[in-house]
Amino acid sequence: MKPHYLVIGAGGQLGREFCTFFEQHSISYTGLTSKDLDITDSDAIDHILNSILPNVVINCAAYTQVDKAEDDKDRCFAVNRDAVGNLATNCATKSIKLVHYSTDYVFSGTEEDHLTFPEGYPTKQRGNPSGVYGKSKWEGEELIRESGVNHLIIRVAWLCGQFGHNFVKTMMRLGAERDELNVVSDQVGAPSFASQVVEQTMLLLDKDSNGTRHIASDGEISWFDLAKETMKIAELNCRVNAIRTEDYPTRAARPRFSRLDCSQTVGETSKPMGDWKQHLKQLIKQIKQN
Ligand SMILES: NC(=O)c1ccc[n+]([C@@H]2O[C@H](COP(=O)([O-])OP(=O)(O)OC[C@H]3O[C@@H](n4cnc5c(N)ncnc54)[C@H](OP(=O)(O)O)[C@@H]3O)[C@@H](O)[C@H]2O)c1
Secondary structure, three states, rough: OOOOEEOEEEEOHHHHHHHHHHHHOOOOOOEOOOOOOOOOOOOHHHHHHHHHOOOOEEEEOOOOOOHHHOOOHHHHHHHHHHHHHHHHHHHOOOOEEEEEEEHHHOOOHHHHHHOOOOOOOOOOOOOOOOOOOHHHHHHOOOOOHHHOOEEEEEEEEEEEEEOOOHHHHHHHHHHOOOOOOEEOOEEEOOEEHHHHHHHHHHHHHOOOOOOEOOOEOOOOHHHHHHHHHHHHHHOOEEEEEEEEHOOOOOOOOOEEEEEOHHHHHHHHHHHOOOOOHHHHHHHHHHHHHO
């Protein structure tokens, strides 16, 4: 029998990408937005799992406002840690596979780590987050591992897709409005594209992989590089100036180094992550068509 998927957080950037994929491929799924299901409500989780009886839960719900989290710690931990731990325990009891998304923010992202892990953080590296968001996501991961549930924890970075809010869409909007923009050039990583995340996740599920995996494009770039290439591909006449992190203060510190080593994922899916510029071209085409 083919599996039935339950997408939680179906109204977000990644959740919508999953639902679109399932629609396009006529795959049996249920998508629940935050209005349909609040993951911090443990009774509601139990009721939904009992009534929908999914084989796989894909949890795209998260508290993702990195700066706001610094002043909204309780809510951030309630969604990213406690609710995730409860979901994992409940899925374990019901023998449901749990796919959960995490982030490069679970690592410290220091220059020192950049030198230690030039190809990106390995999946097995212990988290060492600095901000509230990163801590909440790391502790959520740990609760999944402790629950004994059959799981995939998939870390992504700089997530960009056709839906919701992300850096590429912001650059396209600002690039159409302004003549020039300042973007930081001393924070490096590689973007995860939502369509690529869905495709690689489905391949990992096909292989019955479990544990922690990484999904991000090949290469290492800065936000400045990503902004410049976005303007070029989108044919926007906006000059991009490189600035330093110190010149763009944020409430929560941003990692200087966000690269994730994806070799384990590629080894299992046999699908290369692919060049970020190719993914970016496809995404911009998609955004323009929508
Ligand atoms: N965006 C990135 O750059 C990035 C980078 C690395 C990792 N990630 C991770 O990737 C995953 C997907 O991120 P995304 O960009 O798709 O995030 P997103 O667009 O912010 O979507 C998150 C969704 O979760 C929902 N949500 C929040 N609290 C909830 C609750 N208590 N119950 C049910 N739903 C709730 C939100 O609904 P409302 O909008 O109604 O609150 C929203 O639809 C997350 O785990 C995130 O931590 C993201």
